[in-house]
Amino acid sequence: MSVLIAIGVLALLIVVHELGHFAAARWQSIHVNRFSIGFGPALAKYQGKETEYALRAIPLGGYVGFPDDDPDSQIPNNDPDLLRNRPVFDRAIVISAGVIANLIFAYFLLVTQVATVGFPQINYQEGVIIPEVFTAENSVAKQAGIQAGDIVLAINDQPLGASQNAIIDFRDIIQSSPAQPLKLTIKRPTETIDLIVTPELGSDGQGKIGVRLAPNGEETRLKADNFGQAFSLGAGEFQRLILLTVQGFGQLVSNFKDSVQQVAGPVKIVEYGAAIARNDAGNLFQFAALISINLAVINILPLPALDGGQLVFLLIEALVGKPLPTKLQDNIMQTGLVLLLGLGVFLIVRDTANLAVFQDLFQ
Known part of the structure; x- marks a missing residue:
């Protein structure tokens, strides 16, 4: 369906x-x-x-x-x-x-x-969640003791903060630090610990540790109180999506080799849409x-x-x-x-x- x-x-x-x-x-x-x-x-x-x-x-x-x-x-x-x-x-x-x-x-x-279901928003909390540690035997993260569910609060005592930029900052530091030991401050349900991880050099010349990242926060819904606010909030989101689209095309032109695999045809678009319909049909408007x-x-x-x-x-x-x-x-x-x-x-x-x-x- x-x-x-x-x-x-x-x-x-x-x-x-x-x-x-x-x-x-x-x-x-x-x-x-x-x-x-x-x-x-x-x-x-x-x-x-x-x-x-x-x-x-x-x-x-x-x-x-x-x-x-x-x-x-x-x-x-x-x-x-x-x-x-x-x-x-x-x-x-x-x-x-x-x-x-x-x-x-x-x-x-x-x-x-x-005006109806609202826009999804994330109330960001400090750090970045690691929902998955890749299980390869040579996974740098696994060897360092990183676990699924860990929240990385800081790298080399530099706080990641509570914002949508936390993931970007974390990724940038990892990618720019191949073969360099990094201290991760990690929060777990019962303790906060420090782990040393050394990103390995990837085939693209960037560092990697073998984890998947997710924002640390709770999703809420921003819903308009009246029609005037609905048109205003809709205009803001419309502008944001246009900017994202133009930036995406710009990246495709300027970095074609790395971006071309992200180009989606009808099948991939339907796959994305079907996943949204299954998980939260309200977001089909935005999709x-x-x-x-x-x-x-x-x-x-x-x-x-x-x-x-x-x-x-x-x-x-x-x-x-x-x-x-x-x-x-x-x-x-x-x-x-x-x-x-x-x-x-x-x-x-x-x-x-x-x-x-x-x-x-x-x-």
């Missing part, structure tokens, strides 16, 4: 994006002949008065089609309501409307969450908002087959006074679409192979 919920969330966000394009076109009386969720063969379709609505087999997005280049269209080429015959600004509205729809939808998802913002940012990138790529064509047209040759635009967009679909298929195969159920089959 949780998997179906996650799939439904992802499908809804795609529908919202395409509805943005569709609504912007129809609002301007621009002809639309296709509204499709997915690519490839149609699983189900309905022919409206002018528009064909379809659900297709490959779940890698969707598209809104226009009759401009449809050889079977009965609409005259000089019809002012064809997309290509509209001014650049009108076309820019249609192309950018999907991104705008995703952003608006994300904001209202966050407002809804904080959906984050994915919606990611869809917006991805689509606005100036790459072929994406909305940003089409906006680049419009910008060139506005600057030089005429559009690029249609054949050139088509070739660029088709190449981009093939690459995009190829990337999507690769991510689906990779993420599916990494699912626990498949890992168990081959062990």
